[in-house]
Amino acid sequence: MVEFGPLILTLKLSLVVTVLLLFIGTPLAWWLSCTRSKLKSFIEALTALPLVLPPTVLGFYLLILFNPTSPIGSFWINITGESLSFSFFGIVLASVIYSLPFMVQPLQSAFENVGFEIREAAASLRASPLDVFIKIVAPLSKRGFLTASILTFAHTLGEFGIILMVGGNIPGRTKVMSIAIYEHVETLDYNQAHILSGMLLVFSFCVLFLIYTFNRRHPLNVG
Amino acid sequence: MSDKLKINILKKLGRITLNVNQSLPSKGITVIFGPSGSGKTSILKLLSGFMRPDSGIIQMNELWYDSKNKVNVPAYKRPIGYMFQDGRLFPHLNVLQNLEFAKKRAPKAMPLDEIISIFELESLLSEYPSVLSGGETRRVALARTVLSAPEILFLDEPLIGLDRARKRSIIPFIENLVKKFDIPCIYVTHDIEEVCRLADHVMLLSSGRVKDFGSLDEILPQLDVATLDTDTKLSSLFSGMIISQDKEFSMINVDIGGAIIKVPGVSRRYSGKKIFIRINADDISIALVPPKKISIQNCIEAMIVGISVDVQSPYALVKARFSDLEITARITRAGVKSLKLTEGKTIYMLIKSVSFDSHL
DSSP states (O other), rough: OOOOOOHHHHHHHHHHHHHHHHHHHHHHHHHHOOOOOTHHHHHHHHHHHHHSSSSHHHHHHHHHSSSSTSSHHHHHHHHHOOOSTTTTHHHHHHOOOOOOHHHHHHHHHHHHHHHHHHHHHHHTOOOOOHHEEEIIIIHHHHHHHHHHHHHHHHHHOOOOOOHHHHHHTTTTOOOHHHHHHOOOOOOOOHHHHHHHHHHHHHHHHHHHHHHHHHHHSSTTTTO | OOOOEEEEEEETTEEEEEEEEEEEOSSSSSEEEOTTSHHHHHHHHHHSSSSSEEEEEEEEEEEETTTTTTTTOOGGSSOOEEEEOOOOOTEEEEEEEHHHHHHHHOOOOOOOHHHHHHOOOOOGOOOGGGGGGGHHHHHHHHHHHHHHHSSEEEEEETTTTOOOOHHHHHHHHHHHHHHHHOOOOEEOOOOOOHHHHHHHHEEEEEEEEEEEEEEHHHHHHHHHHHHHHHSOEEEEEEEEEEEEETTTEEEEEEEEETEEEEEEEEOOOOOOOOOEEEEGGGGGESSSSSSOOOOOEEEEEEEEEEEEOOTTTSSSEEEEETEEEEEEEEEEHHHHHHOOTTTTTTTEEEEOOOOOEOOO
């Protein structure tokens, strides 16, 4: 019997994280691609941290932050009545932080690739910076948006360490595919582990395959 | 319609410092002319707000930039039109969409259909920029700039990279649009032909400083000096008057300062019209007596006013005066010696070929 709970939870988590990160990552990447501020390097380093830090380190700090006795954790309990740690929203928050570079970096390089020349041309035609972004930069970066979304989605799909640290293993709330597989292996239930691993493998491959096919069929700038 | 453009700016640019204090006329085409690296394009970038001066004032009707009072109107709020060297069309929009982008954001309605027909873009409207030729790209970019209803037009070497024939086919579009829409225009180039064809006023720029400013007629005598710095061929420029045409042999007779020059070609212009003539220094030979039985049509009697010899090179420059005008020839140093050329000597300058740059 295949258990679909972890699969559905994993897809839900990846989708929510990707959508949230599109809203958070786009303005951040846009700012990074335009700014001449001295803060730029600082913010860039901060954004890239999850790439190099072990998930346990990030998970450890988040666990402390989410604790009901901490300001953030107690604030969350006050407004929702639930604990942030070991909740679905807790692993969403943790994943948003952990997958941030996978959204921001491809977007930033896509925006930078559009080039200041085209932005200047649009500004000379009286387009405000927001207008330039919506009408010129965003459409020219559609491939960047696609790549960033897919990378974020796929990365969240395969997340393990940080979810284990922050979310534990609660069926229907935090028990995602990777954790379910880990549990099956621990309990020597290799059959279930095989089924879930196979599903994750095939699904991940299909998503990436579709993206590369799409990118080939729709080369940019030909209109 | 609009006020003069007042510029008083200081900007450090790598090795040179741009220091311009000049009011530019609010009518016609003002050409900023100078060698590469003299800061021509930077002036346009500073005026349009893409670059910020170190200090100074830029004003046209309203204040655009004032370092003392901390005024710096962003580029998209300045009433300018800017045509870039490479056109910079939006690659994801077709020609019509590129034009509509400008029209939608213009402060006043511009006649889209009329501008499409002026620039002969009817057949290109559904094309994307990546398939346009260099000349077509410039025409679309020009049309797009005009559609944004600018109060002043900045053209940054708009014809660079095009061959002569294509350049000549685009120049009339520029002449027409300035006349038709009465938009003052600042035009950056280092091509002498474009200066002669288009300029009403010329600002000579050298290493970030204004060497001279005035009408084309006033600046013309200096242009040959200025071209020494550029890759343009060394030549002398004259403004002349068409006095007659020889239709049988397709020659035009032009009066420059009292001397008559025969120029090959047929002019649609009437006698009495002004044209500009350019004579390359390499196309002049020198004789001590007026030669007979020779195919060369133009022979000017002149007096040598200067000879500059560079011992590193086999050539010498001979500057001679006829009427009030000066003309420069480049001949070999050996030739100078064998003819015993010296200052004050009367010579006959044989002009092998003449090109003319018409100006309406």
